[in-house]
Amino acid sequence: MMKVGIAADHAGFEQKEQLMAKLIEAGYEVCDYGAKTYDPADDYPDIIVPLALAVASKEVSRGIAVCGSGVGVSVAANKIPGVRAALITETYSARQGVEHDDMNLLCLGGRVIGPMLVWELATAFLQAEYDGGERFERRLQKVIALEGQLKPREDGQTDN
Structure with missing residues (x-):
């Protein structure tokens, strides 16, 4: 459990x-x-x-x-x-x-x-x-990027 x-x-x-x-x-x-x-x-x-x-x-x-x-x-x-x-x-x-x-x-x-x-x-x-589908994961990665002070790009990736 x-x-x-x-x-x-x-x-x-x-x-x-x-x-x-x-x-x-x-x-x-x-x-x-x-x-x-x-x-x-x-x-x-x-x-x-x-x-x-x-x-x-x-x-x-x-x-x-x-x-x-x-x-x-x-x-x-x-x-x-x-x-x-x-x-x-x-x-x-x-x-x-x-x-x-x-x-x-x-x-x-x-x-x-x-x-x-x-x-x-x-x-x-x-x-x-957690569903883990593409759109949910894309959004989650943008949130995680915010924690590291990274800037999300338009393509969903992040810049350091």
């Missing part, structure tokens, strides 16, 4: 704990990147970086991060090269983000969605597979 990383700050801590238990029950191998205890003074960048690095290095297959709105963890995670994170609030994008864009880190707002939707989004995200 897939190895999944999970992380949350104080605003997503309760949802992370609930989701982690459900993922384990469903047979996923889950790595908890924090917070390990509830701390109302923690900061989402400190929590997301270890998870984002694990996703980028392929220590885990995919990651799920939770903060209050989901915006903070999304912004911070996308600063790590190799991470394609998005704030998701409905199942179509949870699935399509993987299939078309090879999204590898799902960001959720623990204060704005409930536990049932968290579970539905997580399962849609984890069960989806």
Whole structure:
């Protein structure tokens, strides 16, 4: 079964704990990147970086991060090269983000969605597979080029 990383700050801590238990029950191998205890003074960048690095290095297959709105963890995670994170609030994008864009880190707002939707989004995200078709791969390579400060050319290739 897939190895999944999970992380949350104080605003997503309760949802992370609930989701982690459900993922384990469903047979996923889950790595908890924090917070390990509830701390109302923690900061989402400190929590997301270890998870984002694990996703980028392929220590885990995919990651799920939770903060209050989901915006903070999304912004911070996308600063790590190799991470394609998005704030998701409905199942179509949870699935399509993987299939078309090879999204590898799902960001959720623990204060704005409930536990049932968290579970539905997580399962849609984890069960989806990247399509890998020519147009999706061409677009993905352009995104990857942006991470390395490379300029995509009109033909889809990159210049150093």
